[in-house]
Amino acid sequence: MEPGTARIAVDLLGGDDAPAVVVDGALRAVRADPDLHLLLVGPAEVADELIAALDPVQRVRITVRPVRDAVGMADHPSAARAESTVRAAVTAVHDGIADALVSAGATGATVTAAVLGLGRWPEVRQPALVATLPAVTGPVVLLDVGGSLEPRPATLARHAVLGAAYAEVAHAVPEPRVGLLSVGTEAGKGDRVRRATDPLLAIEPLPGGARYVGLVEGYDVAVGARADVVVTDGFTGNVLLKAIEGAYAMAGGPPVGGGAPRAAALLGVAGTVVVCHGAARADDVASGIALAAHLWRRRAIDLVSALLEGGDATDRTDRSTDTEVRTS
């Protein structure tokens, strides 16, 4: 674990089994990481109950933040309440009260709140969710896993750049090999989007020593021998990641190096945001928090931004609402 305090805002209402598993995951996370401070964000009645339950030792490192907007929203649909909560957590990051944000809520709502509240990098029209799978020769970075379901070829090419930068910064992969996911490895294989993206990637300047290795197949995502970064649309990436998770469940458990991740980092907004699987268990929430702390301590999001086109990420935010973010 890298040194340094990390202050993580956690969305108490995010996830199928919130707030119970979120609180459980938060407690696990602080036990595992002595330099972690958590800001649990949720509606007043949930927050009050939680504050009363924390013991004095826990209160040193866990702060509970009632969401004012959510007061009196008990009669509102749960989706509206959850969106209000994730927006408040984003605001905490924007205002510098927290260093990063973790939510197991609806991906679309979290991405939209992050784009509007933290600002989108201008050279990234559609933010990407990035998942890292342990593979034979090192980590495989898969993106997108649900941020943009129907990206254009130019967006996929942009995501290749993001993924290569992320592999270098977050996982210290030297000279990452970038592949485009398709139904075969020969040039020309795939649907229209893939056939249009392949030639774009062949000429796309990639950060650091990254290089494009051409088309890769589903097999290469779990095994990882052919590429360190696998680029695909958010629909395919999402079902692929969950299929690998299902296969490991069928095979009696994940391989020694670890299974399919249930937390993903958001790339393309000016802040550290981690999205957990909607069906997150407490240990998934805890590993989402650990991922957010890891990314913050490495200053990964700022470094990825700096690798894109030079300049200081904090000056290049774009709070335009003309975003292509789609709710999934």
Added chain:
Amino acid sequence: MEPGTARIAVDLLGGDDAPAVVVDGALRAVRADPDLHLLLVGPAEVADELIAALDPVQRVRITVRPVRDAVGMADHPSAARAESTVRAAVTAVHDGIADALVSAGATGATVTAAVLGLGRWPEVRQPALVATLPAVTGPVVLLDVGGSLEPRPATLARHAVLGAAYAEVAHAVPEPRVGLLSVGTEAGKGDRVRRATDPLLAIEPLPGGARYVGLVEGYDVAVGARADVVVTDGFTGNVLLKAIEGAYAMAGGPPVGGGAPRAAALLGVAGTVVVCHGAARADDVASGIALAAHLWRRRAIDLVSALLEGGDATDRTDRSTDTEVRTS
């Protein structure tokens, strides 16, 4: 194994390691199935060499058929030679010399040859490749795995009907539950194609006692508890299937019930056609041959056709070249 002779035409040039693994797979298949007869179809020089190598016992059940078109094609690109071979194998099925066809060649070329040579069912605009995965509560039928990469919603709805009929006929699944693959299970999740297909499937009449259960996720393809038939586009299905294969390789081997299949049945043409993984090994070719024999002995293709809209499949073929088949 069902009783009855099955005569299977095998494309000697199909697959990355053809003809060696194809011949090896063919020999394994005849050893495993005493009622199997094979017609190995390939260019004259490959055929001659193979005939010379067969012993008298093998010659009783293995016939080698030189492709006349391929004579003198040694200078042609290998893809053109392979297409000539698969066309000759299709012709053998059309002419009643063989009952079914197996190829590990390029999927697009095989599908096109089958549509042109055997005829497409008029109610199926785009044929589908169907793979069956062993799961916890029984087989899961996944389609499409590479036949039509960019189907319209109406095609996906049609494939749901094909998949349900196939699950009943080929795998004796009673009242199959049909799911549409997406990025979440709540209605409205997914890209435009999925959001348009979900309401179509809710009203699509399904054969037998099949019923639509709504959206399912990647996890459900390998595990199978929520649906017996999973419908998706050929791009997603292909990468998904190969991802599950990769996950099993990472996990140290497939589960007890079996791994990801490397052979798929083609539905939508008037004949029994099985497509093997391009990187097929000898045992994959052998299991593709066994699948073709199984489908023929059950008269599965005719029964699926009969379940569609009534009538006799052999009178309803459409050899129109106005097909939407895409090479992948």
